[in-house]
Amino acid sequence: MNATIRQTSAFAIVSVVSGVLGWTLMPLLGCIVAVITGHLGRAEIRRQPELYQGDGLAVIGLVLGYIGIALAVLAVAAFVLFFGGLAWLGSQH
Known part of the structure; x- marks a missing residue:
């Protein structure tokens, strides 16, 4: 048997970790990193499916x-609308 061992893409792992961090410790930065590395990971896996999973x-x-x-x-958007509405109401009197 000649089975090749594929390794998990580092970009895919970073994407999941960043996604979880984006929901917990680093709200927006973690989510942006998760999206970027997720796309990089999927591209890497599609380019070399025999090497990466x-x-x-x-x-x-x-x-x-x-x-x-x-x-x-x-x-x-909710923050801007809420406080913008309060400012508008305050300016009416």
Whole structure:
């Protein structure tokens, strides 16, 4: 038997770790790193599938990153709308 041993892509591992950190300790920075390294990991795995594995890890990192970024954008929008509305109400009197 001539079985080749594939290693897990380092980018995929960094993507998952950054995605988790993006939800806990480093909210926006971790999510951005998760998205970037997730795409890099998937590209690396697609280019050399005989050497690398871990596509699922890269996808998990991408999902965590994109959802974290979307929630951050929604939070900023809610903050601006809320305090912008309060400022507008205050200027009416």
